[in-house]
Amino acid sequence: MRFPALLVALALTVAALAYVLLPLFAPELETSGVAMVGDEILLPLPSKVTALTVEEVILLRKSIREWRREPIDVAQLSMILWATQGIVEYAGFGWYRRAAPSAGATYPLEVYVVVGERGVRVGAEYLRAGVYKYDYMRHSLRLVKEGDQRVELWRAALRQDWVRDAPVTIVLCAVYERTTGRYGERGVRYVHMELGHVGQNIYLMATALGLGTVAIGAFYDEDVARIVSAARNERPLYLFPVGVPERPHRATFEDLRGLYERLRGGSREPTEPSQPAVEQPGEELWGPGQHTSG
Ligand SMILES: Cc1cc2nc3c(=O)[nH]c(=O)nc-3n(C[C@H](O)[C@H](O)[C@H](O)COP(=O)(O)O)c2cc1C
Numbered sequence: 001m002r003f004p005a006l007l008v009a010l011a012l013t014v015a016a017l018a019y020v021l022l023p024l025f026a027p028e029l030e031t032s033g034v035a036m037v038g039d040e041i042l043l044p045l046p047s048k049v050t051a052l053t054v055e056e057v058i059l060l061r062k063s064i065r066e067w068r069r070e071p072i073d074v075a076q077l078s079m080i081l082w083a084t085q086g087i088v089e090y091a092g093f094g095w096y097r098r099a100a101p102s103a104g105a106t107y108p109l110e111v112y113v114v115v116g117e118r119g120v121r122v123g124a125e126y127l128r129a130g131v132y133k134y135d136y137m138r139h140s141l142r143l144v145k146e147g148d149q150r151v152e153l154w155r156a157a158l159r160q161d162w163v164r165d166a167p168v169t170i171v172l173c174a175v176y177e178r179t180t181g182r183y184g185e186r187g188v189r190y191v192h193m194e195l196g197h198v199g200q201n202i203y204l205m206a207t208a209l210g211l212g213t214v215a216i217g218a219f220y221d222e223d224v225a226r227i228v229s230a231a232r233n234e235r236p237l238y239l240f241p242v243g244v245p246e247r248p249h250r251a252t253f254e255d256l257r258g259l260y261e262r263l264r265g266g267s268r269e270p271t272e273p274s275q276p277a278v279e280q281p282g283e284e285l286w287g288p289g290q291h292t293s294g
Contacts, residue, residue, distance in 0.1 A: 032123035034074055041127070041141040043078035046086060050208035057208045059251050064212025065162035067243030071121040072167055076209045077113070078139070080242060083205035084111050084170065084198050085136040098136065100197040103190035108178040109198060110134075112171040112228040113141065117148045119167030131228050144229045156223035157216055157239060166241030170213075171224060172198060173234040195237055202240045212245035 033044030052060070083099050085107070091097045095105060102108070111134040120127040129148040132141040154164035163169060172195060179194075180187035199215050206213040216239035224236040 032074060033078075034122050037140075039142060040135075040138070041132075041143075043081065043139050043141065044075045045139060046079060046082040049075070049079060052208050054204075055253075057204050059253065059256065060249055061203050061207045062212075062249045063214040064243075064245045064249070065214050066246035067162070067165050067167070067212070067241075068246055070167070070244045071119050071126065072211060072242060072244065074120050074122045074127065076211060077120055077168060077242075079209060080170065080202055080205050080211075081111065081113070081134050081141075082139065083201040084172070085109060085134065086139060087136060096137065100194065100201055102194050103179055103187070104182050106179040106182055106187075106190075108174045108176060108191050109194060110173045110175060110230075110234050111136075112144070112173065112230070114149050114153055114169040114171060114228065116150045116167050145227075149227050152227050153224065153239070156227060157219040160216065160218070162214060163216065163239065163241050166243040168242045170202060170240040170242060171228050171236055172238040172240070173225075173228070173230050173236045175231075175233050176235065177233060192237075199238055199240065202242075206240075206242055210244075210248070211242055212249075213240045213242045215240060 035042040050057075086099045087096045088099055089097050097105075098107060113132045113134065115127050115129055115132060117129040118126045119129065128143065128146065130143050131145040131149055133144050134141060150164050150166075150169070153169060154160065157163040174191045174195065176188060176191055179191050183190060202213055203215070217237075219236070219239060221236055224230075224239070225234070228236065230236060
């Protein structure tokens with residue numbers, strides 16, 4: 001073999017070896033789209049990842065309270081956090097428009113995440129268990145408290161088991177003054193309306209990702225504030241445990257059509273659903289008129 005041909009063969013062999021071996025040495029965090037900057041966790045950036053249409057997701061949305069003993073993926077957590085308060089565009093004049101509407105763009109909500117031990121998978125590893133605060137401007141997380149806080153949170157949420165058992169719980173807090181500062185007392189209702197928008201975004205994104213969630217309004221405010229290390233003016237208002245549903249919920253527009261046809265035909269007694277609604281343990285605690293807190 002002539003000398004240049006030998007060189008080319010050698011170069012090709014080295015390139016082939018590098019192609020095969022390099023991924024083995026690449027840090028797992030990089031391949032998962034997560035990067036660390038000091039103590040900040042830069043989440044994978046939002047992208048189009050789900051295949052369902054909005055009408056399918058609305059049909060499939062359901063409060064889920066039983067989870068498989070499985071983690072969720074950091075890419076899924078990233079999409080859910082983006083749906084809470086993530087940025088959707090720069091709208092000019094220093095205003096970064098977000099995923100949910102806000103009265104006067106006052107954006108009173110702050111988002112914390114309680115991550116259980118092995119609750120969020122990052123490649124072959126897991127996020128450290130603890131409480132994180134979401135930075136919507138950088139789409140990142142910062143650890144504010146180390147250690148699995150799920151049992152504490154379960155106690156604070158009137159021992160609702162779905163809070164203890166979920167790998168992750170999103171905690172939505174409000175800084176009322178941001179909105180009441182502009183709208184006075186009326187700002188209080190605006191904050192609650194905005195909270196509902198964000199809550200629905202969490203439900204829909206979780207459903208589209210094949211995950212499940214349930215809105216939790218019944219908890220001891222002071223206890224939850226302490227658990228997530230909320231600032232004095234950040235008031236916890238809503239919890240959303242998220243996990244992989246034990247039983248995926250099924251629903252079709254065909255079945256729905258049948259249901260409407262029976263209702264229009266005057267029958268108020270539709271055939272029983274294939275998955276009957278289960279009476280939830282502890283319903284007396286958070287059912288109508290019983291919201292307990294403080
Ligand atoms: C403001 C609010 C507070 C709620 N609080 C709780 C709660 O503390 N615990 C719980 O298990 N479900 C809670 N839920 C979920 C409701 O029970 C659930 O949405 C309702 O039964 C309707 O079922 P669906 O969400 O599957 O359509 C709450 C829902 C809302 C809107």
